[in-house]
Every structure is written in C-alpha cells, then in structure tokens.
Amino acid sequence: xxxxxxxxxxxxxxxxxxxxxxxxxxxxxxxxxxxxxxxxxxxxxxxxxxxxxxxxxxxxxxxxxxxxxxxxxxxxxxxxxxxxxxxxxxxxxxxxxxxxxxxxxxxxxxxxxxxxxxxxxxxxxxxxxxxxxxxxxxxxxxxxxxxxxxxxxxxxxxxxxxxxxxxxxxxxxxxxxxxxxxxxxxxxxxxxxxxxxxxxxxxxxxxxxxxxxxxxxxxxxxxxxxxxxxxxxxxxxxxxxxxxxxxxxxxxxxxxxxxxxxxxxxxxxxxxxxxxxxxxxxxxxxxxxxxxxxxxxxxxxxxxxxxxxxxxxxxxxxxxx
Amino acid sequence: xxxxxxxxxxxxxxxxxxxxxxxxxxxxxxxxxxxxxxxxxxxxxxxxxxxxxxxxxxxxxxxxxxxxxxxxxxxxxxxxxxxxxxxxxxxxxxxxxxxxxxxxxxxxxxxxxxxxxxxxxxxxxxxxxxxxxxxxxxxxxxxxxxxxxxxxxxxxxxxxxxxxxxxxxxxxxxxxxxxxxxxxxxxxxxxxxxxxxxxxxxxxxxxxxxxxxxxxxxxxxxxxxxxxxxxxxxxxxxxxxxxxxxxxxxxxxxxxxxxxxxxxxxxxxxxxxxxxxxxxxxxxxxxxxxxxxxxxxxxxxxxxxxxxxxxxxxxxxxxxx
Numbered sequence: 178x179x180x181x182x183x184x185x186x187x188x189x190x191x192x193x194x195x196x197x198x199x200x201x202x203x204x205x206x207x208x209x210x211x212x213x214x215x216x217x218x219x220x221x222x223x224x225x226x227x228x229x230x231x232x233x234x235x236x237x238x239x240x241x242x243x244x245x246x247x248x249x250x251x252x253x254x255x256x257x258x259x260x261x262x263x264x265x266x267x268x269x270x271x272x273x274x275x276x277x278x279x280x281x282x283x284x285x286x287x288x289x290x291x292x293x294x295x296x297x298x299x300x301x302x303x304x305x306x307x308x309x310x311x312x313x314x315x316x317x318x319x320x321x322x323x324x325x326x327x328x329x330x331x332x333x334x335x336x337x338x339x340x341x342x343x344x345x346x347x348x349x350x351x352x353x354x355x356x357x358x359x360x361x362x363x364x365x366x367x368x369x370x371x372x373x374x375x376x377x378x379x380x381x382x383x384x385x386x387x388x389x390x391x392x393x394x395x396x397x398x399x400x401x402x403x404x405x406x407x408x409x410x411x412x413x414x415x416x417x418x419x420x421x422x423x424x425x426x427x428x429x430x431x432x433x434x435x436x437x438x439x440x441x442x443x444x445x446x447x448x449x450x451x452x453x454x455x456x457x458x459x460x461x462x463x464x465x466x467x468x469x470x471x472x473x474x475x476x477x478x479x480x481x482x483x484x485x486x487x488x489x490x491x492x493x494x495x496x497x498x
Numbered sequence: 499x500x501x502x503x504x505x506x507x508x509x510x511x512x513x514x515x516x517x518x519x520x521x522x523x524x525x526x527x528x529x530x531x532x533x534x535x536x537x538x539x540x541x542x543x544x545x546x547x548x549x550x551x552x553x554x555x556x557x558x559x560x561x562x563x564x565x566x567x568x569x570x571x572x573x574x575x576x577x578x579x580x581x582x583x584x585x586x587x588x589x590x591x592x593x594x595x596x597x598x599x600x601x602x603x604x605x606x607x608x609x610x611x612x613x614x615x616x617x618x619x620x621x622x623x624x625x626x627x628x629x630x631x632x633x634x635x636x637x638x639x640x641x642x643x644x645x646x647x648x649x650x651x652x653x654x655x656x657x658x659x660x661x662x663x664x665x666x667x668x669x670x671x672x673x674x675x676x677x678x679x680x681x682x683x684x685x686x687x688x689x690x691x692x693x694x695x696x697x698x699x700x701x702x703x704x705x706x707x708x709x710x711x712x713x714x715x716x717x718x719x720x721x722x723x724x725x726x727x728x729x730x731x732x733x734x735x736x737x738x739x740x741x742x743x744x745x746x747x748x749x750x751x752x753x754x755x756x757x758x759x760x761x762x763x764x765x766x767x768x769x770x771x772x773x774x775x776x777x778x779x780x781x782x783x784x785x786x787x788x789x790x791x792x793x794x795x796x797x798x799x800x801x802x803x804x805x806x807x808x809x810x811x812x813x814x815x816x817x818x819x
Contacts, residue, residue: 196520224628307545335658355718364800369690371808397676479685487692
C-alpha cells in the first residue's frame, strides 16, 4: 500500500478504473448560444426525494464556464451502440454537434437521441471537490429506453451481459467425474448441431449434402479458389478434403474447374446466394430471440475463442480481395 | 417526459439503473468497535490532486452514525466472483462479517480480501444531498489486483466483457450477399470443429469413433439409460440414433444391455472417466487462454443460446438422479 505522498498518478487512475461505470454525455448551451457537451463517467445518483444526481467537471475544463453560467444541463446515458458518440464527445473539439440531430430541452439544452436514458436537470448546488467541481442537479424530467448499456472499465469500453441466477450446473450424481452440462465441448457441439438443424432443411430443398454446402459457401469467398486453399480452409471440418464435394458440385453444374482452381458457375452462385440469404434469415431469428446485446457478445467471444484455439481460422477470410 | 411533480419512483429508479456501475463495499468501525459495512454503487472518483473519491449514504441508514463518527473508511471494489459478498453486505443484518477474514486498516477500518481495488480514506468533507449525505474522502492509500469486475445494471448483476476494437468484419468483396466470418453458424461450427480437434487424439488413443464417444459420454449421466432416452438426447447429433454406436460399445465390452436399457460396464466406466478427465484438462487450457471472465460469459451465453434454439437440450441432464 502506498500513501498520499507516494501516489503514482498512473497507478491511482488504474485503481479508480477498476470500478466499472456507464458512459454519459452531458450537454448544455453556452453564453453565445452554442451547444456544448462532453463525455463523463463520474455520474452518480444521489437522492430520490428530492430527485438529485451528480457529476464532476475538472476546474480547468473549457466547458466549465458554460455549465456554471447555464443553470440547466442534460445527462445522456449511452447505449451499447453509441461508442462513436462517446469518442466524439470525449475529444476536445469545436464541432462535436456537427451533423447530429438533437432536440431542445429546458433552458435550450441540446438533447441527443438514441440514448438509454436522459435526465434534464437544473443545478441545485455546486460543491468543491479538489481539482474538480461537483455539480448536483435536480432532475426536472427524464426518459428511458430499453437497450444494452455502453460500459467503461479498465480504461476501455466493455459490454455488460446479465448474469445467470446462481446455480450449480446439472451433473451426474451417480458417477463422480463425469461430464457436466457446462463442458465447453458439449456446449459448442450442441449449439452447433442445433443451429445447423435449422439450416439443414434449406440444404435438403436444394439437394445439397453438408459437405457440398461447406464447399459451396467457401467458394463464395473469392472469385477463384485453389484446391490447396480450399483444403486448408476445410481442415478440421472435412476430414478427407474438398475433392469429393467439389467433384459433385462440378457434376451438378454448380462449380467448374478453371486453370487457377475452382469457381462457381452462374447456377452455383444463384444457389449459394439463395441459401445464404435463407440461412442469414434463420440466424436473424435466433439472434433476435437471444437479444441484440447478448448476440454481439456471443459472436465476439466465439471470435476470441477461435483466435485462441485456431489462429489460422481467419485465413479463409483474410485472403478475400 | 414527465416532470418533477409527476415522478414515478419506480420509473425514476429504473432510469437511474440504466447507468451501469461497479459494486463496492464500504466499511468502517463503529463507536463500540464493531465492524460496519454496506454495499454501495454510488461510488465515483472526484479529484486526482488531491486524491478524492465520493459516495452517498441515505440519511436514515443505520450505519450513518458510525461513518459520521469514525473519520476513516475503506472502499472495496468487488470482483466478478464476489457477488455473494455483495449480497451479504446489501442486506440489513447483524453478522455481515461473521466468518470473514479481514485485515485492519487506518483507524481500525476492516479491510476485506480478494477485491479488485481498495481505497483507504479519511473523510474530507460531508455534503448535503437531499435524502442522502455525500461523503468526500481523501484517499490515504490504495491497492489493486487484476480481475474481472462485478457489474450492476438494470437492477441486477452483470458481467463486463471487453469490447473488440471497432472493425468491419471480413467479407467477400466480389460477391455481394455472401457469408461473412461473423455468421453465427460459421462461428459455432468452426469453434466446435476446432475444439473437438483437440479432443480427437484422445479418442484415437482409446480407439473410439466420434459416435461411440458421444454415446459413452451420455451413458455416464445415469446409471441406466433407456434406448429412447438415449436417442432423444442424441437427436440432431447422431442422425441414425444410438443403436450402431451402442452395439459396437457392447461388442467391445464397454457397455451392456440390461432389462431397463443400457449401462456402462466397469471397463466402460474406466474408459469414460479417463477420457473425460483428459478432455476436461484440454478445456481448462483453452479456457485459461481465453481468461476466466470471458470463459464464464461464453458458457453462459451458449447456455442461453441453447434455451433459445433447443429448449429440450437440458433434458438429458435434468433427468439425472
């Protein structure tokens, strides 16, 4: 443990950053009538009755005179898809509002759109707080939308995912040491098989085997593909390589051999695009039931898992022109 | 938008709850020398120089006299695995510290262990804040550990997952409408195949096919399994049911037919436990590389995905005695 005299500013910031926060943009209008705003994560609720919230602003902030002078300001709690907005208002700059649609709140305060919650406030008190000034605001009105939040933690942006209720995962009670339903291999396999089961009727309609579908899909990635690239892409998926499936696609007129390797025929391209469009519709339905926030996190974590267990997985896509 | 007069307390709380926060426990010692502590999410950093932090306490809180009287207190930023501790200190009760190991900080303040960060503070100022009192503390010392944070959002606990740097996912540039590497079916399939590729050498050593391994694993869940239960569990996994794999396990002396269905032989049980132990070790290595926080969220989201696409997936486990 250090003491005040020995505080290392970087270490202190890092320790403070271990407390996760949402992200807000706080806006007002300056004496020239120009909209003013900045990204703030020191927001906190204070009192329910009267309704009070607080945030802190550095004494040397350029926008301090505007917030001091205009007794009204608005707090915008940002949603997960507003990271760009957060970045825009975190930078010093003249034109933070350029091109943004906004409404006018009490005191002419600019109100941004698409936020999780907005609080229109009137300054109730200003308190000294070292190198910052603490604004205590009475909340005059507010609104709220259901959305996933933007989170800030450890110096970077984060997703928040609701936790499962605490539970012990189901496990065989008679044979100690057996698999639980929480084994990653089971979860990945089951998820894959069940998701694929919703795609398979589409393949049956098109008269394609799983293997033919994999290879057909891979052929949509580049205009022409060498057989070695195809085989590398299918490593771990098709044990015997792509040749059998390729031969069958060629025999059915969906693909053709060219000097550089293989390419889709017009019929193959139509077939692939029809299947992909239908499969993407299935995916959309699944992801909608999962919720957009969780869907984004799941994909992000599967991508991270792949970089851990399969550094070469991106090769098929990286090669795309 | 409402106004002050029309504030609905529940709606206001809900709007405030859209701002995500970390979770802290703040401790002190009362005039009788008893340790006191409560769960607080109104923590916020205020100033770097001097180092100040703040939090708010309800005017009618039982612990208010203790915090007012003892000018020292400590803020503990909780880690992801401290949800139970958060719950314990959020309830009114006499014995919050019962059975807890803690150290003594400045002013005799109890210091809890296993937290992400701890700030030992001396009250610098008390400010009125409506129905709450705002404690401004000068940070005397702090420490920090790397860990995943406990997050509170929308009235419940949440995980925080670091966001990927903003990027456009790789996509075929030549054929509009083709799959991207972000398609859930691709991510699930690829993750499954690659994870399974690390398990497969274990199966080869044991001389088992994939199908035999699936059925052998399923037979570890209950002491005896009816063929219909087995087939139901394998739906979407083994297209032709369990019979072929079962017959081969029986022929090799790893399983046997009993009046109620099938069960593992002693040799089958040994074989299964050896494989499961080795597979679990592979899983641990993968999850360690992913990081414990992300690993937990990934499993949680795959479970959530399964309840969405495969409500019957839990049936195999639910039936366990």
